[in-house]
Amino acid sequence: MATDMQRLVGTSEDDDEEDMEMDVKEEDDDEEDDMEKHIATPPLVGVDGLIGSSSNNNRFHHPQIHEQASTPGGGARRSRPLEEKERTKLRERHRRAITARILAGLRRHGNYNLRVRADINDVIAALAREAGWVVLPDGTTFPSRSQGSKPISGTSAAVTPPSSQMVPQQASLTSLKVIASGYRSPVDYNASRMKGVYAPNSSPYDSSSRGQSQIPSALGDGGEPLDTQALIGGSVESVEAKQIVDVPSKFPECDFAGTPYIPVYVMLPLGIINVKSELVDPDGLLKQLRILKSINVDGVTVDCWWGVVEAHAPQEYNWNGYRRLFQMVHELKFKLQVMMSFHECGGNVGDDVCIPLPHWVAEIGRSNPDIFFTDREGRRNPECLSWGIDKERVLRGRTAIEVYFDYMRSFRAEFNEYFEDGLISMIGVGLGPCGELRYPSNPVKNGWRYPGIGEFQCYDQYLLKNLRKAAEARGQAFWARGPDNVGSYNSQPQETGFFCDGGDYDGYFGRFFLKWYSQVLIDHGDRVLALAKLAFDGTCIAAKLSGIYWWYRTASHAAELTAGFYNPSNRDGYAAIAAMLKKHGAALNFTCPQLHVPDQQENFSSALADPDGLAWC
Structure with missing residues (x-):
């Protein structure tokens, strides 16, 4: 009798304490299940006045502690003691605190919406x-199709195959070429390379000592079983503790029928037009263009260098070399994308020629170097003109905006027939160094090397005057200065007081300065694109935006700030x-060549x- 009673009573008080450490929501669900079963089944009364329940929890209760309220169905309802309610509240507060810290960390250091x-x-x-x-x-989770698995169509419930189906499945998996016990499937291997997201070491295809598999069998769209070995499509080896995935040499062909057509343009060499315009x-170029035509390339892209066309005197434009090039392109019935390049060529990665700014601009710069971007140490950067x-009116009676507009208007007048014929399909507008909308914060000629954070470039007299006006308008005249403790070109964020976690970048002055610094960039793009839209009315215009991706996993994003x-x-x-680009109907050309480069992950992590x-x- 005692043995039967012990079985009916269930677990001990120690086990009961362990059960109470479960999540609050799960505990409430169990209680609702208890209620339903109490209504259907009367309580069992045993020795010493203990009440045994037939619920899944198998809890026992003393009549002096738990009062019972009878229900019309003959069941009993119990109430939790005060101590258990307090413990539940504490667990809930602790869980919410942990969740809040997780959310704060992911928002601050990660990239999760x-x-x-x-x-x-x-x-x-x-x-x-x-x-x-x-x-x-609804919470249903499954691997994407790119990972080699397909969701079960028509249902979200997991399907557990019978044991009779597990034998051939396990037999097919044994043909996989696996060395070492720490095997990870290609899905887990790919997942572990993304953003440091946790991925389990055990394979979902592990057929270890479990009585029945908890993994749903792979089914096709029509419910037909798929070949598991073909689904994996490769073998994994462990060589000196490194996981290596053998990628299949033959990939399935994709059907692009019905998808939008994407034109292909090939960029011509930077120095295809020399400094004499x-x-x-031309003969070698013609041969290369014919090869491109034979492989159905849609068009070519070429830079129109300010330092070549307006090289010797203001408003004296020499388009001879470009006219001959455009005639050749027109005869081959190519489309043409032209970049208005207001920067110098030769000081950046990939530059194989040297094309400086116009000579007359360089002469002005020798007498007034503040027309160029300047760093905190006073070093000038003649790659492009300062936005200040x-x-x-420091360029022979013209402003920089007027110089850019006159150049673009001359190009439109010179090649108007090509605009009307549709030969020129797009105009790219240079907005800064390398033609990109950004400050020249990481110049190699000043000693910068990857992954340095760079330096602010706002110390010419014109940008400092602009900063002074902004500070006075804010009522903080002493903010008319650059930030302190920002390090040097090759510093790391944690080495500075401004960019480190919790640094001055997020203080009152830091937010003011960074807002002003970025607004100057936006205002410059707004002015130039407005005039480009006027000069090239009816033609698509575009702007380049640089991908500053290093130190992106820090709180400050220091390289982006500079x-x-x-x-x-x-x-x-x-x-x-x-929003500024949308205002002018400008296309965005995002330049970040390091996208989707798996062999660079180690360099990125550092x-x-x-x-x-x-x-x-």
């Missing part, structure tokens, strides 16, 4: 999506730029870089 009142389910879903999984609104090697002279992108982890710095995360934002 989490709503303001997110809970732990949102966190798990975000991590799963970052690992390449698909998470449906002459076409270099956009409205200053380049003019006010994009720390708690602010969207690209929304205002995108600089807390994340080009994919930057592009995704």
Whole structure:
């Protein structure tokens, strides 16, 4: 009798304490199940007045502690003691505190779109999506098609195959070429390379000592079983503790029928027009263009260098070399994308020629070096003109904006027939160094090397005057200066007092300065694109935006800040730029060649870089 009673009573008080450490929501669900079963089944009364329940919890209760209230169905309802309610409240507060810290860390250091009142389910879903999984609104989760698995159509419930089906499945898996016990499937291997997201070491295809598999069998769209070995499509080896995936040599062909047509343009060499505005090697160029035509390339892209066309005197333009080039392109019935390049060529990665700014601009710069961007140490950067002279008449009676507009208007007048014929399909507008909308914060000629944070470039007299006006308008005249303790070109964020976690970048002065610094960039792009839209009315215009991806996994995003992108982890710095481009109907050319380069992950980790995360934002 005692033995039967012990079985009916269930677990001991120690086990009961362990059960109470479960999540609050799970505990409440268990109680609702208890209620339903108490209604259907009367309580069992045993010795010493103990009450045994047939519920899954198998709890026992003393009549002096738990009062019972009879129900019309003959069941009993119990109430929790005060101590258990207090423990439940403490557990709930502790769980919420942990969730809040997780959310704060992910928002600050990661790149996860989490709503303001997110809970732990949102966190798990975000991590799963970052690992390449698909998470449906109802919580159903499965690998994406790119990972080699397909969801079960028509249902969201997991299907557990019978043991008779597990034998051939396990037999087919044994043919995999696996060495070492720490094997990870290709899905787990790919997931572990993304943003440091946790991925389990055990394989979902592990057929270890379990009585029945908990993994649903792979089914096709029509419910037909798929060949598991073909689904994996490769072998994995462990060589000196390194996981190596053998990628299949033959990939399935994709059917692009019905998808939008994307034209292909090939960029011509930077020095195809020399400093005398002459076409270099026209015969060789013609042969290369014919090869491009034979492979159905749609068009070519070419830079129109300000330093070549207006080289010797203001408003004296020499388009001879470009006219001959455009005639050749027109005869081959290519399309043409032309870049208005107002910067010098020769000081950056990939520059194979040297094309300086116009000579007359260099002469002005020797007498007034403040027309160029300047760093804190007073070093000038003659790569392009400072945005501080956009409205200053320091270029032989013209402002920088007027110089740019006159150049673009001359180009439109010179090649108007090609605009009317549709030969010129797009005009790219140079807005800064390398033609990109950014400050020259990382010049190699001044000693910068990757992954240095760079330096602010606002110390010419014209930008400092602009800063002084902004500080006075804010009522803080002593803010008319650059920030202190920002390090040097090759510093790291944690080595500075301004860019480190919790640094001055997020203080009152830091926010004021960075807002002003980025607004100068946006205003410059706004002015130049407005005039470009006027000069090239009816033609698509575009702007280049540089991908500053290193130190993206830090809170400050220091390299982006010095380049003019006010994009720390708690602010969207690209929304205002995108709005400005949309205002003028300009296309965005995002230049970040390091995207989707798996063999660079180790180099990226040392600089807390994340080009994919930057592009995704």
